[in-house]
Amino acid sequence: MERKSVWNDRDYFERRPPLEGDRTTDVLVIGAGAAGLLTALRLTQSGREVTLVDAGRTCGGATNNTTAKITAQHGLIYTRLKKQFGARAARAYAALNSRAIGEYESLVQSRGIDCGFERLANFVYSLDDERILREETLAAAEAGLDVHFVRETGLPFETVGAVKTENQAQFHPLRFFSAVARDLTIFENTRVTDFREGEACTPGGRIRARQIVFAGHYPFLNRPGYYFMRQHQERSHVLVLEGAQLPDGMFIDEKGGGLSLRRAGRYVLLGGANHRTGEPGGGYEWLAEQAQKYFPNCNIIDKFSNQDCMPIDGLPYIGRYSSRWERVYVATGFQKWGMTTAMAAADILAALIENRPCPEAELFTPARGPSRGVGNLLRDGGKFVKGIAVEHFGGASHTVEDLAPGQARRVKLDGRRLGVYRSETGELFAVETRCPHLGCSLEWNPDERSWDCPCHGSRFDYRGRRLDGPAEQGAAKKDHL
Ligand SMILES: Cc1cc2nc3c(=O)[nH]c(=O)nc-3n(C[C@H](O)[C@H](O)[C@H](O)COP(=O)(O)OP(=O)(O)OC[C@H]3O[C@@H](n4cnc5c(N)ncnc54)[C@H](O)[C@@H]3O)c2cc1C
Ligand code: FES
Structure with a gap:
């Protein structure tokens, strides 16, 4: 089903036909969202024949309803990464995600993509906890980011300060991804109903492929991989405000359910009210109250919502889909930071497929055990038992x-x-x-x-x-x- 958001004021994507008949390709990429398109682009650039298929329209999934901040500062992630995975892992995460911002900029410049790409600082603010902001500032700086603690944010509400990361970016996602999609071979309205090593089934025909990448957001095959035991989904809501003023920058509350803000042309996107999918939300109502409080002269002209995959140990799954399959790969669990993570996934997957060294791949490997997410594994298991x-x-x-x-x-x-x-x-x-x-x-x-x-x-x-x-x-x- 096609969705509506602030970005799709018109259809940016050229329509592509569904697959009819069998096909053989070097690499099959399942899913033409941010991750699928960037992976396909990377592999095409290195001379591989890549076929992309999407169950609906190109970028009709989560990428259609994002707020499209391109940042390596994913909330207070570096404190957590350092504690859970060690300082080396935090450095690898920062390097990969910072590189991703530069890769977006290179693509925008080299292809002349008119997508409003703009370098801006990212602020992670807190309403009441300066200590965790200072701790994160140290951890992020140690990981290699250009970051400092600031007392003032310019936001229309009181904070105790923010972690300010310089030189991050934002853009119009559909303008950007439609330019990426232009030269790729894509079959739309082509759902993959089953796949295994070397082959995928769609209603229109079979696709034989040396390598297969699953970039379809949430893996629908329960076995192998067992991704349904390793991540849940969380929804967030966004209001589009007209007549609201925001200082330069992109902003997000360190608390999960708090506010996220950015400008998008003459609008301000006010997001937040996160909740686990299927649990009570009331997101739009709460956001409208915040809009009225902090931007009293604005008009709410639109709203949209979206969900993303939240892995149990807080790290995306990028790499081999399962140890049982040598030539099938996956990119999922982006925890609402899929812009840089999709680019990072494209880098990692292209390196794995081309047998090139990629030091960061180890951190994201889906083959890692659940040891650092046991609490969440048990909680999700409990939700499953309750749901049944x-x-x-x-x-x-x-x-x-x-x-x-x-x-x-x-x-x-x-x-x-x-x-x-x-x-x-x-x-x-x-x-x-x-x-x-x-x-x-x-x-x-x-x-x-x-x-x-x-x-x-x-x-x-x-x-x-x-x-x-x-x-x-x-x-x-x-x-x-
Ligand atoms: C409210 C909200 C705001 C966000 N804001 C930001 C942000 O500011 N910055 C940031 O970095 N991230 C943000 N994110 C996260 C980001 O938008 C996502 O992580 C990212 O778009 C996911 O991209 P994807 O390619 O994995 O998935 P998708 O864009 O969903 O692409 C997957 C595609 O696969 C297709 N597909 C699925 N199953 C099949 C199948 N069986 N056969 C064929 N095709 C299939 C789907 O149709 C879809 O088009 C936000 C998320 C939310 C919820
Ligand atoms: S999504 Fe898994 S049981 Fe409903």
């Missing part, structure tokens, strides 16, 4: 008579557990609440009128159509109530 239990034993009403327009509820009718939504015009829509991925119970998301899964983040609209994976199909519908 709710589906089998959770409370459900037996009637929809009193359901008001715009509301939804879980009901049990004719032995089936259904999620029923009554539209503003009074029409009833019913879908099974059993998630087609692994059977957890779907939860109603009133902000976006969708049924969302708290286990791994699949989402469906109220008609049951799939919005986000890992589920591959829509939710089962019941036509007559």
Whole structure:
């Protein structure tokens, strides 16, 4: 399904046909978002024949609804990396992500891409904890970033200061990626339904490939790889404000649910209100309150939301998909920092495929054990057990008579557990609440009128159509109530 965001004021991407018939290629890249496009570009530049396929339109997934800050300062990551993985790992992370910013700039300049690429400082601010900002400043500087603590941010609310990282960047993602996509071989509306070493299946034909890269955001194959046990998804919401003033820079609260701000042309993007997909959000309402408080003269002209994969140990998975497959690769778990991470993934995957040394690859290898994320592994396991239990034993009403327009509820009718939504015009829509991925119970998301899964983040609209994976199909519908 195509999504709407501040970026797609027009269709930036040339339409590509779906695959019809079998095909043989050197490298198959599954997914034409930021990660897939950059990986395909890198491999094409070194002379490989690359085929990209996307289940929908190019950049129709998470990359369509990003805030597109290009920074190596991913929140307070360096303190954590140093503690969890050591100072060497923190340096490798900083080097790879800083290099990514330079690579974006080189592409913009060498290809003359008109995408508003602009170098700016990034500020990670705190409302109440100066100590952690100072600690992060030291850790980030030690990792190699040009960073310092500042007391003043220029934001229209009080902070105790910020970690300011110089020379980061922002851009218009769709203008940039449409220029990248232009010369690549892409088949749109071509969903890969299965793949293994050397071969992938799509409804239009089989693709034989020496190497396969899965860049489809959340791996839909449960085995091998078991990515569903190693990451969940988190949603964030963004308001587009007109008439709001913001000082130079990009800003983000060190606290997960706090505000993220950047300018986008004459607008300000006000993001935040993160929550695990499938859990209560109320994101737009809270953001609108913040907009009114801090930018009282602005108009909210649009809104969008999006989700990303959150790995259990806080590091993306980039490398071989599974130790069982020698020539299949993956890039996932970007934890809402997919702009630099996608470029880093392209660097790492191209090096692995071309058998070149890549010292940073070891840090991101999906073959690492869960030892540094055991707490999150257990928490996610607990969510899964709860999601299954709710589906089998959770409370459900037996009637929809009193359901008001715009509301939804879980009901049990004719032995089936259904999620029923009554539209503003009074029409009833019913879908099974059993998630087609692994059977957890779907939860109603009133902000976006969708049924969302708290286990791994699949989402469906109220008609049951799939919005986000890992589920591959829509939710089962019941036509007559
Ligand atoms: C609100 C929000 C704000 C963000 N802001 C920033 C930011 O400021 N800076 C930053 O660095 N990051 C940001 N991110 C994160 C960033 O947007 C993502 O990490 C990034 O866009 C992910 O890119 P991707 O290529 O992995 O996924 P996608 O863009 O989702 O691309 C995957 C593609 O694969 C396709 N696909 C999936 N399954 C299949 C299949 N079976 N067969 C064929 N195709 C398939 C999909 O259709 C899709 O087009 C933000 C995220 C959120 C949620
Ligand atoms: S997304 Fe995995 S069970 Fe729903």
